[in-house]
Amino acid sequence: MSEAPAPSRPRIRRGLAFGAAAAACGVFVLALGYLIPPAETVVSTDRLGPDQGEPVSEYLGRARETLTGADDGERWALVSFTEYRSAAVLRDQVGDIRIGQALYQVPLPRVATPLIAVQTPDTDTALRRSGTDAAWQLADRRRYVTDDRSARILEVGIARLRDGSACSPGIVVRAPLSRLRELSEHPGIRAVQALPADAVAGRFAVGPLLPDSPDPVGPSPDDGPIPPA
Known part of the structure; x- marks a missing residue:
C-alpha cells in the first residue's frame, strides 16, 4: 500500500x-x-398630551404649569382645540406663531380612527395642504390592512380629509413662553402644553387631547357603525 x-x-x-x-x-x-x-442609543421621555387614564381636569392643570417661568426662550408646545378644525383655518387659530406639525384624527362616533401627524414647513401653503397630505398618509396604509372594518375606516378618513372636513384636534407649535401663555387664552384653544427648552424636534411623542375625549382619557370605543365614505 x-x-x-x-x-x-x-x-x-x-x-x-x-x-x-x-x-x-x-x-x-x-x-x-x-x-x-x-453609537449611543438616544432615549427620550418627552411627551406632549394627556396620559392614558388621566382625568381631563388634571391634564389641563398640568399643561398650564408648563407655561410658567421667567425664561422666555422658545419651546415646542402642543395646542389642543375645543373643536376639530379644518386645515383651512389652522393659521387663524394661532396667528403668526410657527406651526411645526398639523395633527389629524377623523372624528367618527364610537369608531377608533388613527392619529396622523403632518410635518409643516414654515409656509402657509404647506399648512393649507396638510389635510390632503394626511389623506395620502392614510392611503399609504391600505397595503397593511387585512380586515374589512379597518379598510372602510381608512376610506372614510381619506374621503373626509380630501374634502377639507374639520379633522384636526390640535397642532404642534414653537414660540416663546410669553406667546404660548397668550395663546392659551384665545377662544377655541382648550390647552397649551410646553416642553422643556432643551427638547429636540422629532424626539418627542405627541398625543393631543381630543375634543371628544372620554374623561378620564382612554382609548376611543370602536363598536359604532362606519358611515359611508
Missing part, C-alpha cells in the same frame, strides 16, 4: 501566510472596536 505524498513546501507556506493574515485582520478589527466605540 503506497503512502500519500507529503504536502509540498509552497502549499505549507501559503497556509501559514493565510493564517497569519487572518490573525492580523482579527487584531485590526479588535483594535478598531476600541478606537470607534458603539
